[in-house]
Amino acid sequence: MKRILNKLFSKLVLGGLIIILQFSWFVYLLYSATVYSSMVDALFKIASIVLALFVSSRDMRSTYKTSWIFLILALPLFGIPAYYLFGRPGLTKRTRMKMDVVSSRIRAYSSPSDDVMSALRAEDDSAGQQAQYLTCYAGYPVYREADTQYYCCGEEMYPQFLEDLKAAKSYIFLEYFIAEPGKMLDAIVEILAQKVKEGVDVRFMYDGIGCIQTLPNKYYCYLQEKGIKCACFQPFRPLMSIIQNNRDHRKITVIDGKVAYTGGMNLADEYINARVRFGYWKDAAIRLTGECVWSFTSMFLELWDYILKIESDYTFYRATSMEKHRLQEKIHADEKGFVQPYTDSPLDHEDVGENVYLNIISRAKKYLYIFTPYLIIGSEMRTALVNAAKSGVDVRLVVPGIPDKKLVYFLTQSNFPYLIKNGVKIYTYTPGFIHAKCFVSDDVQATVGTVNMDYRSLCLHFECGVWMYRTRAVLQVKEDALKTFAESHEVTLEEFQKKSFLVRTFMGALKLFAPLL
Known part of the structure; x- marks a missing residue:
């Protein structure tokens, strides 16, 4: 009761x-x-x-x-x-100007390397075009020989994540859409509190809407009492305001400028399957080391400075040339590829996350495997997927078998018939809910991040991810995809046609409300 x-x-x-x-x-x-x-x-x-x-x-x-x-x-x-x-665009002109000032200030510390870009173009000009796009429109350069480790579920990532937090010496930055007290968050907070006592600068940023049902009132006071600095992105206010549209959907952890994590995982027990909500919760995360970590450090500081109206000492956080060299010394022997972190902002009307996906789709030659929790896509994305399938590319998508949002799942299913008719294979993840957002193609490129295939992620939210070319993690994502197909059910056109006329009509009507879902 x-x-x-x-x-x-x-x-x-x-x-x-x-x-x-x-x-x-x-x-x-x-x-x-x-x-x-x-x-x-x-x-x-x-x-x-x-x-x-x-x-x-x-x-x-x-x-x-x-x-x-x-x-x-x-x-x-x-x-x-x-x-x-x-x-309407959700941020006022004044807000955009303020964020532009912060952005231009920190981007000055992320100048691209012509040598790395030239090396990538020499190896694969098509991949070089993708990197060029991200450099110009996301504002973060491409790096070489970063260490990448992909995790196919939360419980696989969690032990290493805790070890990295315990090893922090200088600072820990965490930015998450959802955080909820429980086994996972409580253990993390305990480590963070200990790190504060050791003199580590610990900062925690969360979204005001994402955490509205999960964090107790004044939870930030509880954290601040432990010495953990907090910032809430756009707290919820019960007013008819367009500012509620734009959320911080990113998931970022940065430790000492040496290690970074991103992916679909938030800080709540279901993400490590310590709590059952929609069957087995399958997610994805990636751990990065090397100079590329700076991109995630700057992403965090950019939003942190905007919220708190401060100016961080970026030179303190930017690794020196000596540190860069030391960071590269421990790179895994298999890592000879390229890594490019990126962020997507509703400020610039440039849909970076969607364009990363479209570029991977258009460049696929043999196969394209996709994980997404939602499939609410426009005609451009549908056409790209279908054209790839019609060109002989093995295109496969995995969506949840057990949904978290019934209406959204109906809308996801409404896209099945057209895609299946045109050669795209769609699988439902039988064990439960898949929350991962991953693309992998041809054993050469992949992206892992926070960008869902829906209107809100593609247009309205702050998002992030990492694009990789010929790194160790690319093949790890492929291996995970193949295992996931074996655990999933391939949807057939006949199955969809067995649905009642009313259900199919309802699905079609829902498409009219796609921008609202």
Whole structure:
């Protein structure tokens, strides 16, 4: 009973109700005005047409553009306020300017190496083009001979993660979308508190919406009492505000500028299968050492400085030339490839995460294996996947067998028929929920990160990942994919056609609301 009451009176539920009331009141006022005044009704219809024309001229994906135009014209009382809340760019011009200042300040410490880029282009010009794109539009250079270790699940990564935290001497930076007290987080906090006593600079950054249901009230005070510095990205406020759209969905840990982790894993027990939620929780993480760790250090500091309105001493964190050489000494003998961390921001209208995926798809020649928890994609991504399959590439996607969000899963399934008809193989992960976000192709390139194949990840959130060319981890991702296919069920067109007409119609209707999910 207590658990039910806690859920009913949680910050998210109460805040959500307040927003719904505001939204409903706004719609009611619009409705009342249109009913009692023919002039207002006419003006409202004109406004819906003008807004639809404006949306049609916006530089956005055609699929989502069509959805918004339909909602605005067919259901203007709902569509216009919904577009105000969810359809517009979520950060104000002032906010963008502030973040641009911080970004330009720290990017000055991440100048690309012409020698590394030239070496990559000499080996594979196509891969060089991908690296060039990321250098120019994500702002982080490509590195050579970084040590990469891929983990196929949370419980495989967790022991090494704890050991790395215990070995910290200078600083520990953690940035996560979700954190929840339990076996995993409590053990981490215990280590962090001990490290603070040893003089280590420990910082923890979390997202205000991602943690709204998982962290107790004033949990940051609990951490600060232990000497752990905290920052919350855009705390939840129960107001009809577009700023709620843009979340910090990244998962980053940096230790002493020597070791970095990223991937799909948050800091909660289900990610290490210490708690069962949707069957077995399959995720992915990658551990990096070498000079490339600086890119993740700067990603963290960029957002940290913006939130706290400070200017960090970047020269302190940037490894010296002597340290760079020492970092490279312990690189694994198999690591002769290239590594390029990247971030994706809603600030610049450049969809880096999606373009990384599209570039890998378009360059695949033999096979393309994909893990994604959600499959809410536009026509561009669908066309790219289908064109690859029609060109003879073995294209396979793995999605959850047990979903975490029913509506989103219906929308994911609505993409199955078209893809399967055109040669794309789709698998559902039978043991449970797959939360990994990975692409691997042709034994040469892969990416592991936080970017889901849905509208919010691709357009609205702060995301990150690492693109790799001929590193040890590329083959580790492939090996994991092959094992996962063996544990999964391949979906057939006949299975989908057995679904009732009402279910298939409902799935089709949901596509109109894709930008909202």
